[in-house]
Amino acid sequence: MSRPLRVAVVGAGPAGIYAADTLVKSDAEVGVDLFERLPAPYGLIRYGVAPDHPRIKGIVTALQRVLDHPAVRFFGNVEYGVDLKLEDLRHFYDAVVFATGADRDRDLDVPGIDLDGSYGAADFVSWYDGHPDVPRTWPLRARQVAVLGVGNVALDVARVLAKTADELLTTEIPDNVHQGLAASPVTDVHVFGRRGPAQAKFTPLELRELDHSPNVEVVVHPEGIDFDAASVALIRSNKQVEMVVRTLQEWAIRDVGDRPRRLHLHFLQAPVEVLGTGSVTGLRTERMELDGEGGVRGTGEYTDWPVQAVYRAVGYLSSHLADLPFDHATGTVPHQAGRVLDLDDQHMTGVYVTGWVKRGPVGLIGHTKGDALETVTSLLADAPLLPAAQAPAPEAVVRFLEQRAVPFTTNEGWLRLDAHELALGAARGRQRIKVVGRDEMTGLCRD
Structure with missing residues (x-):
């Protein structure tokens, strides 16, 4: 392929970010876009770990380094199945990795x-x-x-x-x-x-x-x-x-x-x-x-x-994702070494899965690194035979979201929100005070 491999990762929690990290550290020339339904990244690190666990939350430093990588882009406040669907992602990307985690009881x-x-x-x-x-x-x-x-x-x-x-x-x-x-x-x-x-x-x-x-x-x-x-x-x-x-x-x-x-x-x-x-x-x-x-x-x-x-x-239990098979008994997407399998147990070409939606909500945060390695290894092995995206230019998906009036956030916007929350905390002698409302979060990211 004469251009970088274009990969979309759906979900910007640890599983999705580890997948992006594994991709950009590989020998392949690759560009990765992370899509997250919340305005901010980190998934369960931000919204699933108790606030009195600062050591666990320290993982965000390593995750942020991945988001800062020049080959990685973050698109927050973009919901799969609402703002874009699998067909859209396949139009812009050579491969799609789902890392949507598990957030239901x-x-x-x-x-x-x-x-x-x-x-x-x-x-x-x-x-x-x-x-x-x-x-x-x-x-x-x-x-x-x-x-x-x-x-x-x-x-x-x-x-x-x-x-x-x-x-x-x-x-x-x-x-x-x-x-x-x-x-x-x-x-x-x-x-x-x-x-x-x-x-x-x-x-x-x-x-x-x-x-x-x-x-x-x-x-x-x-x-x-x-x-x-x-x-x-x-x-x-x-x-x-x-x-x-x-x-x-x-x-x-x-x-x-x-x-x-x-x-x-x-x-x-x-x-x-x-x-x-x-x-x-x-x-x-x-x-x-x-x-x-x-x-x-x-x-x-x-x-x-x-x-x-x-x-x-x-x-916890994962949610069924539009246009993907789902095993309701295990709460996971059927797969083989990260390759998503359709109802006939055939690989859905160019579609992969990692993290809790792949293996179930078990193990610690670090265990998702092994998931990511297995999935990315499968993806890169398949890469030479994957159908090429029709519109792989990085700006094409940006125009698509703008035309749909999706108020997406970016890594730069998230860093503004992050700085704002730290400033709120510092003013009251605390490390951080979270901004809670989605509209306020999105507004701060997009100002």
């Missing part, structure tokens, strides 16, 4: 899960992270709250609910989030896991951070600290599991202090029903026991917990 099939006061963790995370497309208020009326799940997201939700609002003032939380949390009457947050402590999905760092608040007492209920042969084998083979288990064992036998709020960790308690008529008045769980092979079985022993709100954090 997986369902939990228990009676009462749809009652008022029962929420998905993803919605709550979007609220406290200042996502532009969610309401500015959140109903924080419960004194006792249940969080279902023992992954990192569950601990993030529990920690944000349990902390006092002023503890989060050193972070980038928007003013409306601080005001909402400040009015919360919460005293106790209960985290429930249906399996044992060796099967918990959170990381040692995430667990230890629970105990850093001067206002939150972490209580591990000892009746759930149990191990079978499979648990012992897992502990011996995995250093992270060993660290998690050791911390939980230590906390289970220590004296409970007198901090004003409590965060309870319950293992071997499976939710079976959300109680209430119209709104949540409680949660019923069944005591589980380990089966010796890494699984659990019910004991028929039930407990009713007097909570007034329930948050399910049982996994």
Whole structure:
């Protein structure tokens, strides 16, 4: 090909940016355009990581270096399936990589899960992270709250609910989030896991951070600290599991202090029903026991917990993308080594996938680098045989968006918004204060 390979990446979170990075670091001459439905980049780094995780958010420095690369362009506030479709992208690009992530809550099939006061963790995370497309208020009326799940997201939700609002003032939380949390009457947050402590999905760092608040007492209920042969084998083979288990064992036998709020960790308690008529008045769980092979079985022993709100954090789910196949059972796009497969299991020429929409919402942020490498390797191997784009000139897609009156943002515009948020924070002795409204974000980017 006598010109650079033109590649569109749909989604400017870590998965999409890592794909762009892998492409521009390859031996191929390539130009990459990132399309993102939000005005700002970074995806779940900006809108899915709790605000009191500055170390994780430090990843943005590396991501920004990719956006600054001369062969990479950012088009924010452009929604796939609304502002442009697959046919449009194929007109301008030789290949398209979808990296749209997972931003919906997986369902939990228990009676009462749809009652008022029962929420998905993803919605709550979007609220406290200042996502532009969610309401500015959140109903924080419960004194006792249940969080279902023992992954990192569950601990993030529990920690944000349990902390006092002023503890989060050193972070980038928007003013409306601080005001909402400040009015919360919460005293106790209960985290429930249906399996044992060796099967918990959170990381040692995430667990230890629970105990850093001067206002939150972490209580591990000892009746759930149990191990079978499979648990012992897992502990011996995995250093992270060993660290998690050791911390939980230590906390289970220590004296409970007198901090004003409590965060309870319950293992071997499976939710079976959300109680209430119209709104949540409680949660019923069944005591589980380990089966010796890494699984659990019910004991028929039930407990009713007097909570007034329930948050399910049982996994994220990707959304079905227009003109692409979708496996609704796994919440992923069918693929082979990143090559999207149609309904007949044939490769959709020039169409690829990476990140959570490819492999499901599992693993840590860094794991998406391996996804990107596999997908880009497939793309570059296919490149000599890909049908050439009809309008590959870089300015062609810009004219297309302008003709459709799409108020897209750019990397230069994002940097203006970034500087504005940092200035808002500096004026009040904080690192950053997020701008929340989409119109305000877009306006600042395009001024």
